[in-house]
């Protein structure tokens with residue numbers, strides 16, 4: 001199954017709105033499945049109009065461990081406190097865990113001379129999927145508050161989606177350039193970078209592009225709200241030309257996007273004038289996938 005990842009660098013540029021409408025447009029040409037890999041703030045299902053009651057197989061998962069001390073066995077040597085890179089252990093004669101700081105790396109267990117530390121599995125996310133009314137499924141997960149391990153959860157969501165009988169996996173990555181973004185991009189055949197013409201949008205797009213280039217993934221750029229700052233739009237276009245990058249689409253600022261979000265309807269469905277825009281975009285993405 002080939003995969004396309006949509007990412008942005010900066011949050012709030014309209015990535016999930018774009019992904020939802022692109023998914024519907026792609027589904028007219030290919031059997032697709034979506035993976036919402038923004039596990040810190042999963043909302044693709046919401047944008048596609050799915051309610052929590054529609055969730056299927058929604059269950060807790062554990063991709064991380066945390067420390068449990070057996071103070072009976074502890075000799076108060078303080079080695080765990082000294083070894084913890086994340087400063088997740090308080091030490092006042094005996095160790096005490098700072099729950100939200102522990103990354104589950106297991107170093108303290110290795111250095112403990114008395115076997116007083118055990119690593120135990122913790123539920124750190126909820127995972128599930130839903131059937132959309134657009135004839136494709138969306139898989140998603142929601143990291144629990146204060147928990148870590150997002151990269152592993154992203155990989156799990158993608159693997160779950162890949163079990164579906166589909167030709168194309170569309171991945172909605174989180175913003176930024178961290179672990180969940182890297183996990184979203186891993187194994188992708190094509191990337192769609194969504195940006196907006198603001199200084200931070202352009203700067204963060206370039207940071208995200210560095211990750212895409214690291215994996216040598218072909219990509220194209222969407223400039224959303226291109227007409228709010230034509231000067232920076234020109235700079236992005238010049239940057240794209242200088243780097244032999246393709247601008248897939250320039251989409252104007254349009255309050256229909258806001259109204260569509262308020263109504264939990266992808267903009268391609270909310271206003272038919274967007275059908276041709278996203279249909280052209282979908283056809284371009286399919287062409288790039290088939291002729292890299």
Ligand code: SF4
Nearest residue numbers: 084102103105106108
């Ligand atoms: S598992 Fe790692 S992060 Fe957690 S307390 Fe031990 S050393 Fe620190």
Ligand code: SF4
Nearest residue numbers: 074075077078080112
């Ligand atoms: S390393 Fe083990 S024995 Fe030493 S303080 Fe920590 S828990 Fe106690």
